[in-house]
Each structure stands twice: as C-alpha cells, then as structure tokens.
Amino acid sequence: MADMLIYSEAPAVACELAAGGRRLAAELGLGLSAAALGPGAAGPAAELGACGADRVFVGDDPALTDLPTDMVAEALAQVVAEAGAECVLLGSTRRGKELAGRLAQKLGAGAATDVMSLTVRDGALVGSRYSLGGATVAEVRVETPVKVFAVMPKVFEAGTAEAGAGEVLRPQLSLTPSPVEVVGRAPREGEAVDLEAAPLIVGAGRGFAKREDLDLARDLAAALGAELACTKSLADFEWLPEDRIVGLSGAKASPDLYLGVGISGQVQHTVGVSRAKTIVAVNTDKDAPIFQLADYGVVGDLYEVVPALVEKLKAG
Amino acid sequence: MRIVVCVKTNLDLQMVRIKGREPVLEAVPYKVGDLEKNALEAALALKEDGLDATIVAVTIAEGDRKIGETMKEALAIGADEAVVVDDPALAATDQAAIAAALAGAIRHTGGADLVLCGEGSTDGYSGEVGSRLAELLELPQLGYARSVAVADGAVTVERSLDDQIETLRAPLPALVTVVSEINEPRIPGLMQIMKAGKKPLTELTAAELGIDAGATASQTAVLSELAEEQDRKHIMIEGDAAEQAADLVDALATEGVLRR
Numbered sequence: 039m040a041d042m043l044i045y046s047e048a049p050a051v052a053c054e055l056a057a058g059g060r061r062l063a064a065e066l067g068l069g070l071s072a073a074a075l076g077p078g079a080a081g082p083a084a085e086l087g088a089c090g091a092d093r094v095f096v097g098d099d100p101a102l103t104d105l106p107t108d109m110v111a112e113a114l115a116q117v118v119a120e121a122g123a124e125c126v127l128l129g130s131t132r133r134g135k136e137l138a139g140r141l142a143q144k145l146g147a148g149a150a151t152d153v154m155s156l157t158v159r160d161g162a163l164v165g166s167r168y169s170l171g172g173a174t175v176a177e178v179r180v181e182t183p184v185k186v187f188a189v190m191p192k193v194f195e196a197g198t199a200e201a202g203a204g205e206v207l208r209p210q211l212s213l214t215p216s217p218v219e220v221v222g223r224a225p226r227e228g229e230a231v232d233l234e235a236a237p238l239i240v241g242a243g244r245g246f247a248k249r250e251d252l253d254l255a256r257d258l259a260a261a262l263g264a265e266l267a268c269t270k271s272l273a274d275f276e277w278l279p280e281d282r283i284v285g286l287s288g289a290k291a292s293p294d295l296y297l298g299v300g301i302s303g304q305v306q307h308t309v310g311v312s313r314a315k316t317i318v319a320v321n322t323d324k325d326a327p328i329f330q331l332a333d334y335g336v337v338g339d340l341y342e343v344v345p346a347l348v349e350k351l352k353a354g
Numbered sequence: 355m356r357i358v359v360c361v362k363t364n365l366d367l368q369m370v371r372i373k374g375r376e377p378v379l380e381a382v383p384y385k386v387g388d389l390e391k392n393a394l395e396a397a398l399a400l401k402e403d404g405l406d407a408t409i410v411a412v413t414i415a416e417g418d419r420k421i422g423e424t425m426k427e428a429l430a431i432g433a434d435e436a437v438v439v440d441d442p443a444l445a446a447t448d449q450a451a452i453a454a455a456l457a458g459a460i461r462h463t464g465g466a467d468l469v470l471c472g473e474g475s476t477d478g479y480s481g482e483v484g485s486r487l488a489e490l491l492e493l494p495q496l497g498y499a500r501s502v503a504v505a506d507g508a509v510t511v512e513r514s515l516d517d518q519i520e521t522l523r524a525p526l527p528a529l530v531t532v533v534s535e536i537n538e539p540r541i542p543g544l545m546q547i548m549k550a551g552k553k554p555l556t557e558l559t560a561a562e563l564g565i566d567a568g569a570t571a572s573q574t575a576v577l578s579e580l581a582e583e584q585d586r587k588h589i590m591i592e593g594d595a596a597e598q599a600a601d602l603v604d605a606l607a608t609e610g611v612l613r614r
Contacts, residue, residue: 048500107485107495130514136531138483148448148573149357151480169579171367171477174377177577181482217528221510222521230517238613263613270534272576280514280535288478295611303539304368312582316609333587334605336598346599351612 041121042066044091045073045114046129047105049082051191055127056089058156058194060202065158071095071121073112076102080206087204089196094206095121099213105217107135111140113211118145118184120209124266125163125180125328127156129333130188140190149186150178154290155190163187172286173310190290192234223236231265231281233289238264241284241311245300245321245340249277254344255299264297269307284310300340303328320344355526357397358466359433360456360487361390361413363401363424364477376582384419386427388441391539392532397475398432399537403419407503409461412437414455416445420593422555428549430542437463441560443570451570453486457586458563460491463556465595473498484531494524497531 041064044055056072062072072091074083076098083094095117101109112192114137117125126141128134133152142149153165162179165187169176180186211352233239240259246252252272259266267284268277284291285307300321301307308331311317319332320343329335336343369382386394397409409435415421417440425436439455447485460466469491488495498520499511510523514533542550560570591601606612 044596108488111489120568133496135481136485136495139453139480139482140489142482143450143453143486143489148450149480149482150574151482164577167578168479169478170365170370171479173367173372174375174579174581176579179575179577180573181575182573218522218524219494220520221523224519226514226518227491238611266358266602274538295606295609306367312584316606316611317586318606320433329588329590331584331586333589333609334602335588335590337604338598342595343598346595347577347602350596350599350603 040070041069041071041093041123042125042127043071043073043118043121044127045075047076047133048129048131048191049085052082052086052133053089053196054191055129055189056086056091056195056202057196057199058189059127060090060150061198062156062163062305066161066163067284068124069093071112071123073117074111075095076105083206084204088201090202091119091204092143092202094204096208097140097205097211098308099211101212101213101215106218107133107136107140109213109216110137111144111294112213113140115144117209118210123184125187128186128188130190134188138186142186144298145184145186145334146182147184147186148180149181149188150180151188153187153189154193156187156193156339168286168309172305192248215296222232226281227279231283233265233284234289237293238262238295239267239269239284239293239311240264241269241296241298241301242278243269243298243307244271246272249275254278254340257346258297258299261348262297264295264322267291269301286310297326299344301328303331355463355467356410357400357407357468357470358410358412358460359390359393360469360471360483361425361428362387362472362475363393363413363415363421364475367477372581377579377581377584377585384424384533387472387476389474389476389532389534392534392536393470393472394428394431394433395537395539396532398540400502400504400611403505408435409433410435410437412456413439413457414444414452415440417442420443425555426550429553430546431540432546434553436555437558438555439558439560439563443560443565443567444462446572447484447570448572448574449480449486450573453483453490454565454569455560457611458484458488458565459558462558462563464611467526468504469493469527471529471531473533475533484529488529491529493527493529495529495531496522496524499530500536500537502530502532531579533572
C-alpha cells in the first residue's frame with residue numbers, strides 16, 4: 039500500500055501532522071508513515087505511533103546532526119522512496135518551509151507551503167494558502183506524482199486521531215555530511231510572546247508618532263489584559279521586536295478581541311487578524327481600510343481615545 | 355567574486371483592490387519585491403565593506419510587460435548589471451520553473467559565488483524558489499539570514515528561526531535567503547536612477563537556457579483565488595473621546611470579550 043509521509047523537526051507539530059495526516063490518508067486509501075530524524079530520533083519515534091503513524095522511519099545518521107536542510111531533504115527523499123510515499127506533509131515552521139522547496143525539487147514534486155487548511159476533494163489533496171500578499175486565499179492542488187505540503191502549526195489538533203501501529207523501521211540512508219556548519223545557537227532576545235494563543239490583542243500601527251508613545255498602547259493592553267502586537271512597519275523601525283508582528287510576515291492570530299490602534303489596515307497586516315472574533319479599529323482617517331474589517335469603528339485621535347479608554351477600563 | 359541577487363518583480367500590492375471577492379489586477383504596476391530589496395542591500399553592504407564583487411540582479415518575466423523598466427529600480431539601488439529571462443513560455447508557471455530559469459540564467463552568465471534571495475516574495479511568499487535553486491545549483495543553503503558576512507572563502511549568517519537564532523557557516527559558493535530585519539534598503543537618488551539606464555542589461559529566452567515547454571509546465575493548479583469572506587458589524591461609535599470610550603467598553607462587555 040502506498041503511504042502518506044509526515045515529518046517535522048518540532049515534535050508537537052509532528053504529532054499534529056500525524057493526527058491530521060491519519061484522517062486524510064484514510065480518505066485517500068493510504069497508510070501513514072512518519073519520519074523521525076537526527077541524533078536521538080529513536081526516542082520520539084514511539085510517540086509518533088501514538089500520535090497516529092503506522093510506521094516510523096528513524097534516521098539518526100551523524101550527517102543529520104543539527105538538521106542541515108540539504109541533508110534532511112536528502113534523507114526524506116530516501117524515506118519517500120523506501121515508504122513508497124505519494125505525498126509528504128511537513129510543518130510550515132521556518133525550517134520546514136525551507137525544507138519543502140529543497141525536498142520538492144529533489145522529488146520532482148510540486149509543493150504548497152504555509153498551508154492553512156488541507157482537505158480531500160475529488161480524490162486529491164487541496165491546500166489553501168494566502169496569495170497576493172494576503173489579499174486572497176488560493177486553493178492549490180499539486181499535480182505531480184509525489185506531492186509536498188508544508189502545513190502551518192495548529193492547523194491540525196494533536197490527539198484527535200487513533201494511535202497507529204507505530205512500527206519502527208531503520209532505513210539504510212546514504213548521506214554525506216553537509217558543508218553547512220552550525221557555529222552557534224542562542225534563544226531569541228526579549229521575552230517570548232505567543233500572539234497566536236493570545237485571547238486579547240492590542241495592535242499598534244504607524245498612527246503612533248514616536249516610539250515613546252507606544253506606552254499608550256502598553257497602558258491599553260495592560261488595562262485589557264491583552265498582548266501588544268504591531269504592524270511590520272513598527273518592527274522595521276525597531277520600535278517593537280519582530281515576534282510582535284501580526285500579519286503575513288508574522289503571527290496569524292485568532293483572538294476574541296483585536297483592537298487595532300493607528301492602523302490603516304493594509305491586507306499584509308489584517309490577514310493576521312481576520313480570524314478574530316471581534317475587531318475594533320481606532321483611526322483618525324474615516325476612510326482607512328481597517329474600518330471595512332471592523333465590528334466597531336472609532337474615528338478619532340488615538341492620543342485622546344486611548345487614554346479615555348484606559349481610564350474607562352480602569353474605572354470598570 | 356560574483357554575487358547574484360534573485361529579484362522577483364511583483365504587482366504593487368498596495369494598488370490591488372478587491373471587487374466582490376475577486377482581486378482587480380488591471381493597470382496595477384509591477385515593482386521590485388520588498389525582500390528582494392533587502393537582498394540587494396545586503397549585497398551592496400558586503401561590497402561597501404570591501405568585498406571585491408560584481409552584483410548581478412537576475413529576474414524572470416513572462417514577456418508581456420516592460421520588465422527592463424522595472425529592473426531599472428534594482429540597478430538604481432546598486433546592482434552592477436541585470437539579467438532578464440523574458441519569455442511568454444514562463445507565463446503560466448510555478449516555483450519549479452522559475453527556479454529552473456534562474457539556475458539556467460546564472461549558469462549561462464558566469465555563475466555565482468554567492469546567491470542572495472528574499473526568504474519569500476511579497477505576493478506569493480511560498481519561500482520555495484531559494485530552496486529549489488540551491489538544490490538545482492547543488493549549493494549549501496543558509497536561510498532566513500538577519501546578518502551576512504563573507505571572509506576567507508566562506509559565508510557566515512545569523513539566521514532567525516521561529517524560536518532561536520542560529521549561526522551558520524558554509525564554504526562559497528552558497529545560497530543565502532534574507533529576512534526583512536537584516537537591513538533598511540536604500541532609496542535610490544536621482545543620479546542613481548539616471549545611471550541605471552546605462553548599466554548592462556542582458557535579455558535571455560527560455561530556449562537559450564535549454565528550458566523547454568515540458569520544464570515550464572506548472573506542477574500545481576490553482577482551483578480558486580478569492581478574498582476571504584468577512585462578516586463584520588461595521589458599527590461606528592460617535593461622540594467625543596470620552597463618549598466613544600464609554601460606548602466602546604459597553605459594547606465590548608456585551609460582546610463578552612472583556613476579561614472581568
């Protein structure tokens with residue numbers, strides 16, 4: 039029987055892919071294989087079975103130390119051949135997205151990355167992803183014999199599929215060490231923020247005239263118990279760190295409340311909040327596109343409206 | 355050394371309007387992509403740091419627009435020369451064919467010691483082309499660079515991953531993709547724009563690169579491409595700032611989205 043193969047370097051994402059992949063594979067009449075790569079990969083292998091995989095291909099060749107993209111792609115191409123895989127699901131993390139292109143090229147495969155939903159339609163996988171900078175959503179079908187999809191984290195929910203047999207296999211991989219060398223690793227600077235999990239978000243845009251004025255947005259976020267986020271332009275000014283960006287090049291959030299302050303509403307930003315339950319916009323320009331996306335719109339000067347909001351919220 | 359910067363020219367997305375749920379693309383001009391400008395700036399910074407380099411901007415177009423004009427922007431920013439593969443055979447194609455055309459153009463025009471790309475394009479943002487090109491040219495790849503340095507025949511980058519910063523080094527030739535935080539691209543002045551028209555621009559066809567119709571057939575099919583449906587209330591809150599604040603807090607309380 040042909041297989042679907044799932045792989046992510048991030049164990050949580052791999053488990054999500056196994057759960058989602060198991061359902062899709064069943065619809066397509068495929069078995070589900072997983073790959074666990076890198077030194078110590080045998081450890082997580084058993085878990086991938088519990089997550090939904092029938093077979094787990096373990097590759098702990100020394101050439102996979104530090105997971106260089108060229109060698110991971112080569113190892114996966116060899117596993118695809120061994121498993122007779124027709125499609126490969128990767129996690130669309132940064133590493134996974136980088137891997138998708140290289141693996142697809144090795145396999146002569148078409149690919150879709152940053153996939154935010156993946157379904158079976160007329161016997162084929164169809165992935166949706168943003169296009170035109172987020173203005174539109176494209177539904178993409180891959181036409182090659184082997185197909186590669188890089189699926190965004192949290193598209194599938196771990197633990198929603200029955201466990202697979204989890205048979206552990208050790209394919210004979212033929213790899214040579216990558217010329218790329220890891221010379222250092224450090225955690226990201228600044229406090230970690232997970233905007234995609236935040237229930238309330240205050241977003242700041244270029245309506246703020248200077249960096250210090252962002253204290254107004256911080257006060258509002260504090261009064262709401264919200265996380266502070268921003269447009270890409272504020273991060274480009276280095277007023278806020280990159281991990282606070284909401285939009286195409288940052289977090290795709292789905293909070294209960296998104297309160298955008300001084301944000302005009304270009305799609306590259308709004309694509310990151312369009313799944314919010316309630317959207318509020320505060321902007322001086324009544325014609326700003328953000329109001330077309332807003333449930334509640336406040337046309338006004340943020341330097342007056344935000345302090346008034348903070349006062350009202352504190353008064354309860 | 356030769357630094358090749360892969361430049362995608364995409365529709366100016368600020369000018370794209372949505373009608374019904376369909377994007378309206380008529381009369382929307384093309385421009386050099388945002389991350390491609392970061393890649394060009396990174397190449398220029400290396401050169402200004404004393405690296406003896408020629409910067410070649412390479413692009414792919416489908417033959418029905420004035421790509422030479424658009425590429426003057428890349429030349430004005432500071433590329434020394436431009437290579438354009440301009441061919442209707444590349445009209446309805448995808449990332450694999452673009453990567454093949456880029457690989458062909460690079461091989462055809464003197465190769466590359468360092469290839470720089472954006473980590474994705476401003477419009478499609480698939481991030482596939484850099485990786486596919488690295489595989490085609492059999493190059494080591496160093497993705498998501500927020501800094502890049504060249505010394506002793508090797509390239510070193512600090513790369514920005516989801517949860518960490520990783521420093522990678524690889525011998526040249528190599529391919530690097532950059533993230534937007536790497537630099538602030540310069541805006542060319544009038545003199546640079548004037549000089550851009552005099553810089554060499556080489557035009558190639560797919561056939562000259564040995565790329566046939568089979569190689570340019572799309573490996574993916576786009577079944578639909580529509581704006582997301584949004585069902586929003588569009589309630590405008592009037593009054594002075596204090597009244598607006600009070601009404602908004604009441605509304606949010608009714609929505610049940612406030613933490614109480």
